Every structure is written in C-alpha cells, then in structure tokens.
Amino acid sequence: MDLNMMSSGAICKEIGQRLKRARLNANRTQKEVAGRAGLSVTAVQSVERGDARLESVVLVLMALDMVEQIRNFVPEQKVSPLQLVKLQGKKRQRASGRLKDISPRKVSEW
Secondary structure, three states, rough: OOHHHHHHHHHHHHHHHHHHHHHOOOOOOOOHHHHOOOOOHHHHHHHHHOOOOOHHHHHHHHOOHHHHHHHHOOOOOOHHHHHHHHHHHHOOOOOOOOOOOEEEEEEOOO
C-alpha cells in the first residue's frame, strides 16, 4: 500500500481500520474501549471509520495501550546542528528606528 498515492480521507480510513484491528486483537469491545477512553461508543465508531477528531484518536490509542505508537507515527524531529547555528547566528544588528518627537513633514506644493 502506497500511502503517498492515497487521499487524506483514505489514509484516515486506513488508520481507523488499523485501530479496529488492534481493538479486536486485544479482544476488547467498542464499549470497553469507549469506557477506558472516556468517549461514547459513537465516538469510538467514528475513530474506526476514520472520521474523528485527533483527540479522540489519541484517547483510543491510550485506551488500547498503544500511545507509544505515536513515536512511529510522527517521529520527533530534531534540529540539525547546522540549522541550530543558523538560528543562533541571527543577532540583532540595527535599532528599530523609533524616533521621538518627529515633526510632521511638509507637503510639497506644485
């Protein structure tokens, strides 16, 4: 399965199907997962359809003891040493240019 070729909706459905398989492999009902997650059964069904809020997906992952899978889902991004040097190297070199008591400019007359 090439995820790059799938629509966002299809990827959401795939995630929902995977969570449903994980729930079934753990031998838990939707009601049990809903109770552990603090969600309604309808919300768990929405997650399994791939049609839910991100927070609900995370709560289902927690209820299935799968929250560590987030590390694989979206690995932590580290700043490269070169990028860090670039970010730190940007030091202020000029003043903001705010002047006190500026008199209004004359409007030129033609």
